[in-house]
Amino acid sequence: MAEDRRSQRPARDGARPDSRGGPSARRGAKPESRGGKPESRGGKPDARGGKPDSRGGPRRDGGRSGPDRRQREDWKRPREEQVPRTTDQAEYDGPPLPEEVTGQELDRAVINQLKGMPEKLAARVARHLAAAGMLIDEDPETAYRHTLAARARASRIAIVREAVGEAAYAAGHYAEALSELRAAKRMNGATAYLPMMADCHRALGHPEQSLKLAKSPSVANFAPEAKAEMTLVEAGARRDMGQLDAALRTLELAPLASKSRSSWVVRLRYAYADTLEAAGRESDALAWFHRTNAIDSDQLTDAADRAELLEKRMA
Known part of the structure; x- marks a missing residue:
């Protein structure tokens, strides 16, 4: 049955249902919030639960520490003291991005769908999508992981969920592919x-x-x-x-x-x-x-x- 299914499966080359520039993203990974305690100088926590800085004012980051922030802090430690990444953190980070991939490789229609996001965030999502598009035929599993990283940052964008579905399908993760394609269909019809x-x-x-x-x-x-x-x-x-x-x-x-x-x-x-x-x-x-x-x-x-x-x- 598996052999038959492979021979009659929708083609991954020119036969993809969507041809707008390769795969597309997922759960918005919201950073954690840590409530801070007032310092001895009498500073008060702000409304977001942030810890006052040395001048008694609220912390500028609102007490939030996302995966990227935790990773930067971890890099400051000696390698032997670094904490292993959790599954969610590894998914958020995604595979290494090739330096030559800029995100401009995507079709204009795909880039336009990312314009409502902050510029740096949109650029990171675009680079993961572009990398996935480049790898989906030769290394579908890595392409899939790139789309997961995009989804972790932009789960409410249809083209991102579409990309996860296509890459999951190419990598043989059929339940995940079905779920993501359903989500994309709900978003854009x-x-x-x-x-x-x-x-x-x-x-x-x-x-x-x-x-x-x-x-x-x-x-x-x-x-x-x-x-x-x-x-x-x-x-x-x-x-x-x-x-x-x-x-x-x-x-x-x-x-x-x-x-x-x-x-x-x-x-x-x-x-x-x-x-x-x-x-x-x-x-x-x-x-x-x-x-x-x-x-x-x-x-x-x-x-x-x-x-x-x-x-x-x-x-």
Whole structure:
């Protein structure tokens, strides 16, 4: 089942539901507050619970100490005395940011969504999102950790939650991906996430939930590429449920004979050939593996090898 799901999963390259510049963030990590005591000079705590400074006035930081502040203080200590980072602190810090990543690599539409934040905070979030976008294909787990760092600073921004969902999906954290994509959808009402959400349900062993999403009214208005992604997931869910005939009917309604050589056509044809073989229709499967290979100039699939194996078996 896992092999089948990988072969029919929405593509992570050009087939992502959103193409605005890579992943996007999470829980706002509010710094702790510590109530201070009045000093002997008679200073009083301010309304925020801050400790007076040496002049009797309130502390300028309001008594708050966020993860960055705690880390700076920890760095002053000898290495052997430094306290290990907690899980929340490590998530907030995120992986090291490459010096060459500035955040300006993001699409303008993404940068615009961060403009309501303080400048330095927005810049840090943008850098984590840009780093995630650069790494999502070659190192999805690190990309995912970058998006968690962005989410810790900007959890109420849809593009950030979208990025966490996409990176979690790429890294195989399907429950987290589903949760984050749902959050993004609640924030911006976008339906482009539906194919990825449906595939998350498949990965979590809930193919019936995938079918429900596949029947969403908005799917009818999808662009051909996005519609193909949902078809692949729907057919895969039918196979997960042992419904090979239904899976074939689902794929036969797709534009298998399209003259386009786009990756989504390649993947539709491959899924159809694979399902034909699973259904015992080897001659038909062989023909469709050849038709897949004929347009698969980028060798996205192993259609040629599959055709060769079938020919040997049928000889």
